[in-house]
Amino acid sequence: MPFIPHTEEDINAMLASIGANAIDDLFDEIPAFLKTGSLKRVPPGLSEMEISRLMLERAEMDGRYLNFIGAGAYEHHIPxxxxxxxxxxxxxxxxxxxxxxxxxxxxxxxxxxxxxxxxxxxxxxxxxxxxxxxxxxxxxxxxxxxxxxxxxxxxxxxxxxxxxxxxxxxxxxxxxxxxxxxxxxxxxxxxxxxxxxxxxxxxxxxxxxxxxxxxxxxxxxxxxxxxxxxxxxxxxxxxxxxxxxxxxxxxxxxxxxxxxxxxxxxxxxxxxxxxxxxxxxxxxxxxxxxxxxxxxxxxxxxxxxxxxxxxxxxxxxxxxxxxxxxxxxxxxxxxxxxxxxxxLSLTGPEGLRRIAAQSHANTLALLEKLESCKGVKRIFSGPLFHETVVSLPAPAKDVLQALKNQRILGGLNLDEYYPELGSAMLVCATETKTSADLENYTEKLMHAIDNL
Missing domain, CATH: 3.40.640.10 (Type I PLP-dependent aspartate aminotransferase-like (Major domain))
Incomplete structure (x- = not known):
């Protein structure tokens, strides 16, 4: 609640000076049918401990996902x-x-x-x-x-x-x-x-x-x-x-x-x-x-x-x-x-180079693992930085949903933007991904493809 410095006596004195009986009188031009009345669906107030518990439970509902989506917004480590x-x-x-x-x-x-x-x-x-x-x-x-x-x-x-x-x-x-x-x-x-x-x-x-x-x-x-x-x-x-x-x-x-x-x-x-x-x-x-x-x-x-x-x-x-x-x-x-x-001041030029180089290396490692999966192929032969497009043997939408069900955000479905590519997704790996993450993603992707 915002801090309001006026006491009841202050408020009454101000209302009296303008000839009003209550604060609501200042808004009497608003038609009654526009007023909501009491907020019936708003629950009673909670204590600090209770609200902290509620917010924690709701945050946990979102879950923690292993993220391989890039497409203009990237998951890098932030000191x-x-x-x-x-x-x-x-x-x-x-x-x-x-x-x-x-x-x-x-x-x-x-x-x-x-x-x-x-x-x-x-x-x-x-x-x-x-x-x-x-x-x-x-x-x-x-x-x-x-x-x-x-x-x-x-x-x-x-x-x-x-x-x-x-x-x-x-x-x-x-x-x-x-x-x-x-x-x-x-x-x-x-x-x-x-x-x-x-x-x-x-x-x-x-x-x-x-x-x-x-x-x-x-x-x-x-x-x-x-x-x-x-x-x-x-x-x-x-x-x-x-x-x-x-x-x-x-x-x-x-x-x-x-x-x-x-x-x-x-x-x-x-x-x-x-x-x-x-x-x-x-x-x-x-x-x-x-x-x-x-x-x-x-x-x-x-x-x-x-x-x-x-x-x-x-x-x-x-x-x-x-x-x-x-x-x-x-x-x-x-x-x-x-x-x-x-x-940028904390990482410095050399730190930034290491981050970029590790992101590049992780994407190359991920691509090698993905291409070992049945029916998964790299689409473009041009050199890459830390993203790449791969084709899938099953609809990308279904594959990505199956991965999401296993707490992995597997990439971006390109069907909306580039339908000519067929079943394809854009995947990204930054310096935040470990070899275990890449292995986990590959295993879950193979499982998703086999079950579609």
Whole structure:
């Protein structure tokens, strides 16, 4: 119950001063038929001990599952120190500093975050985060159109996350922007450069390049980036930040590097949490900084020579001239960015590399075990990071349900998104999986297939 400082005497004195007999008189304009009366289905109040017991029992009803689902949200180990520090009062309440220069702690943290993300992506500058990876991609598409000026076409491979593609279309469809989807090679699971020429006959603003793509396959990013630049288009990278610990960063793709890099920051210390909140990251080359939505924190010195932090750029919707803002949906997901910055600071470059390498190794080990199961085959031959697509000898929906009945979340059924693949599922293994977990999953999968 919220703390209410007024005594009964205070309340009566205030009511008397306005000529009311009771608090309910202040709401007499509400029709009686809209009032619910007493809450008959709400049980009597419980003690602290009783409510703790009830919540524990309900949490146990969910059970504990061995998780092999990825598809854009990944189960990584999060050191206890990350959220212990993140939820300290100095960080926990920080969000948008409307009196920015008075919020030096918040600004310094965002500056450190930007520095880390610019380094991780190999780009010149990073903003202070977006809602999520999908909306960050949509904003990057709008950046490309504003920058290009003469084209309102975006090329986006079908190997980009289906939800990301849906969000992009939803955001740009009423702005006269044409989103053209590119097919993938059925053998490798990649977009082949030689198939793009028929789509490049008309001018376009950008080519979206996922790395890794939704299938977990690594795209030929150097060739794709150079192809986009040869067509006078921007190259927009959609990347998994964890993969960047061992893969070439977008800023170094091809001869000139990608122009914009976006993605979902959830792998960086953010729990799965039933789908969020997460945060999107965005970084770009210096030439595009004025087109980038959000805000940028700069480092400077004051008149006494002391280090200070300021809002250098803030093309934000709540500030003046908001009709000219580069975006009206961008935000700073302050708490998530705080956790990610602390996570990256604690793990460091070498720790991040070890996590990514172990995730890759576990997925290769899992794939080897799965292919030993009758009728299970890897679909795409392209190199992978920590996800892969396998075909099943029985309907994926039934197989996954049978696994779920045995407390295993076996993967993502791809029938809704890629029906042409037949009975197929996307599986993922991160550094959290042990050899015993992989063996357990394989045994349960074989049992599920044999009984369908």
């Amino acid at each position: 206890a120190a990350v959220w212990q520090i993140t939820t300290r009062g100095e960080f926990y309440s920080s969000y948008t500093p409307y009196q920015a220069e008075a919020s030096q702690g918040s600004l310094q943290l965002l500056y450190e975050y930007q520095t880390i993300m610019a380094s991780l992506t190999g780009m010149d500058v990073s903003n202070a985060s977006m809602y999520d990876g999908a909306s960050a991609l949509a904003e990057a598409a709008l950046m490309a159109v504003r920058s290009h000026k003469s084209s309102r076409r975006i090329l986006i491979p079908t190997t980009v996350h289906p939800v990301y593609r849906s969000v992009v279309r939803a955001i740009v469809k009423n702005q006269g922007i044409d989103v053209v989807e590119l097919p993938y090679c059925k053998q490798t699971g990649q977009v082949l450069v030689e198939t793009l020429d028929e789509f490049g006959k008309e001018e376009f603003a950008a080519l979206v390049i996922p790395q890794p793509n939704f299938f977990g396959v690594l795209e030929e990013v150097d060739a794709l980036t150079d192809w986009a630049h040869s067509k006078n288009a921007l190259a927009i990278a959609v990347v998994n930040p964890m993969a960047l610990a061992i893969l070439t960063p977008p800023g170094e793709w091809g001869e000139k590097g990608a122009d914009v890099a976006v993605g979902e920051g959830q792998p960086l210390g953010i729990p799965l949490s039933s789908g969020g909140p997460y945060f999107g990251f965005m970084a770009c080359k210096q030439a595009l900084v004025r087109q980038m939505p959000g805000r940028i924190i700069g480092r400077t010195t004051d008149l006494d020579g002391k280090t200070g932090f300021v809002l250098t750029l803030q093309a934000r919707e709540q500030h003046i001239r908001r009709s000219k803002a580069t975006s009206n949906i961008c935000t700073n997901q302050g708490l998530m960015v705080t956790a990610a910055t602390i996570y």
